[in-house]
Amino acid sequence: MKICMIGTGYVGLVVGACLAEMGHQVICVDNNPTKISALQNGQLPIYEPGLERLVERNVLESRLSFSLDISESVAQSQFIFIAVGTPPAEDGSADLTYVMKAVEQIGASIRDYAIVITKSTVPIGSSERIRGIIEEQLKNRGLTNLEFDIVSNPEFLREGAAVNDFLNPNRIVVGSSNPRALAYMEKLYLPLTSKGFPIVHMDIASAELAKYASNAMLATRISFMNEMAGICEAVGADIERVRQGMELDHRIGSYFLSAGVGYGGSCFPKDVRAIIQSATERNIPTHILEAVDKVNHKQKKKLFEMVVSHFGEDLKGLKLAVWGLSFKPETDDIREAPSIETIEQLRKRGVQIQVHDPVALQNAYQALGEENITYFTGPYQALMDADALLIFTEWKQYRSADLGRIKSLLKQAVIFDGRNLFNPYMMKEEGFVYQSIGRMK
Numbered sequence: 001m002k003i004c005m006i007g008t009g010y011v012g013l014v015v016g017a018c019l020a021e022m023g024h025q026v027i028c029v030d031n032n033p034t035k036i037s038a039l040q041n042g043q044l045p046i047y048e049p050g051l052e053r054l055v056e057r058n059v060l061e062s063r064l065s066f067s068l069d070i071s072e073s074v075a076q077s078q079f080i081f082i083a084v085g086t087p088p089a090e091d092g093s094a095d096l097t098y099v100m101k102a103v104e105q106i107g108a109s110i111r112d113y114a115i116v117i118t119k120s121t122v123p124i125g126s127s128e129r130i131r132g133i134i135e136e137q138l139k140n141r142g143l144t145n146l147e148f149d150i151v152s153n154p155e156f157l158r159e160g161a162a163v164n165d166f167l168n169p170n171r172i173v174v175g176s177s178n179p180r181a182l183a184y185m186e187k188l189y190l191p192l193t194s195k196g197f198p199i200v201h202m203d204i205a206s207a208e209l210a211k212y213a214s215n216a217m218l219a220t221r222i223s224f225m226n227e228m229a230g231i232c233e234a235v236g237a238d239i240e241r242v243r244q245g246m247e248l249d250h251r252i253g254s255y256f257l258s259a260g261v262g263y264g265g266s267c268f269p270k271d272v273r274a275i276i277q278s279a280t281e282r283n284i285p286t287h288i289l290e291a292v293d294k295v296n297h298k299q300k301k302k303l304f305e306m307v308v309s310h311f312g313e314d315l316k317g318l319k320l321a322v323w324g325l326s327f328k329p330e331t332d333d334i335r336e337a338p339s340i341e342t343i344e345q346l347r348k349r350g351v352q353i354q355v356h357d358p359v360a361l362q363n364a365y366q367a368l369g370e371e372n373i374t375y376f377t378g379p380y381q382a383l384m385d386a387d388a389l390l391i392f393t394e395w396k397q398y399r400s401a402d403l404g405r406i407k408s409l410l411k412q413a414v415i416f417d418g419r420n421l422f423n424p425y426m427m428k429e430e431g432f433v434y435q436s437i438g439r440m441k
Ligand SMILES: NC(=O)c1ccc[n+]([C@@H]2O[C@H](COP(=O)([O-])OP(=O)(O)OC[C@H]3O[C@@H](n4cnc5c(N)ncnc54)[C@H](O)[C@@H]3O)[C@@H](O)[C@H]2O)c1
Pocket: 006, 007, 008, 009, 010, 011, 012, 029, 030, 031, 032, 035, 070, 083, 084, 085, 086, 098, 099, 101, 102, 119, 120, 121, 122, 155, 156, 157, 158, 159, 266, 267
């Protein structure tokens, strides 16, 4: 089946490559010439485990290609996926500028029956708006008989595990009330459904909301545990033990119960805010979601507060090491990462910062520049003469770090750990001042 993927970012590139792997013919398009020329030269613009080989194989076997020519790629395809960004607008709502631009390009280019699929996370009602815009454009082109369908097919992949998540989904959500579109979508996903992965049909509005509701639920679990971690600190309990005492209850389960320095990334923060905004526009109160967002904002400041409470308000001249810049391990994505916000706060106070991340240094350099920051490609180099180490991301290599070496390189044996990598008792025995999230000191 012929597919055009509009937007070749973290989602579009992964989904495009996976659909090609499933046997379809895919053209991934983007309006960023640097991205497309890199891809045409065999270079990936993002770090995502397993993606490079997948792209290489499918390009070699002529199922996957990349193009800047959106019109021609749309015109040749029967399935047109919209996978462009929906960043937060100033009021928290999802900014649909990129989506609507892509929709205009679709309306101006389709030649035969096509299914237009929203893969981007869009607020309820967006897919119907898209239908209206395309209808209008076809009317202007004198093509009122040209048929097309709209489908909402939200994406649930996680960065860092994206290829595996797409090819082994918990569920595939397809929103449409048109039997023809549903039949085509069934055919498209047959390589997955024939292996037993479930497809769930529903109306478009429910599919759009299912995406926001899923992210909001997961974000709620994290903020809940972060609030519990705060209580642990006050009463002398240990959040890791509390979690163990909860997760064996099958009704609760073990996922998304890790307390930490707050959730980041391009999805949870913006999607929680967007659903709050959608509800507010309709005068629906959102007490829980607002609390989730508020707790997260507070949590992202935790390491900065630890630094101030240990070293005092005057931080000028301090040298701090940072391990982990990406919002989670196995990705180079730094969007809404707690590390970036904290580094900004620290350098405003005159702190010199020495950072390490296995894959996100380049993105961080673009976002933060050079002022008061030195970038290191080795984790231990970043520790040299630092007054303390701050950990923001639970990369595997940090978890198995050599504590003796850390101690010998730091000026003071102080660690503020936003991901609870080490056992506090052991750290004390090793001679560290060690503060983590919700654990006994
Ligand atoms: N990142 C994730 O893990 C994830 C997971 C599920 C859903 N989503 C949703 O998927 C959407 C895309 O997210 P992302 O992280 O891949 O974004 P991204 O910023 O990485 O990629 C978007 C791409 O679209 C391109 N683009 C924008 N307008 C275009 C146009 N008119 N024509 C062609 N290309 C255009 C941009 O150049 C960019 O390369 C968002 O709505 C997001 O909420 C993201």
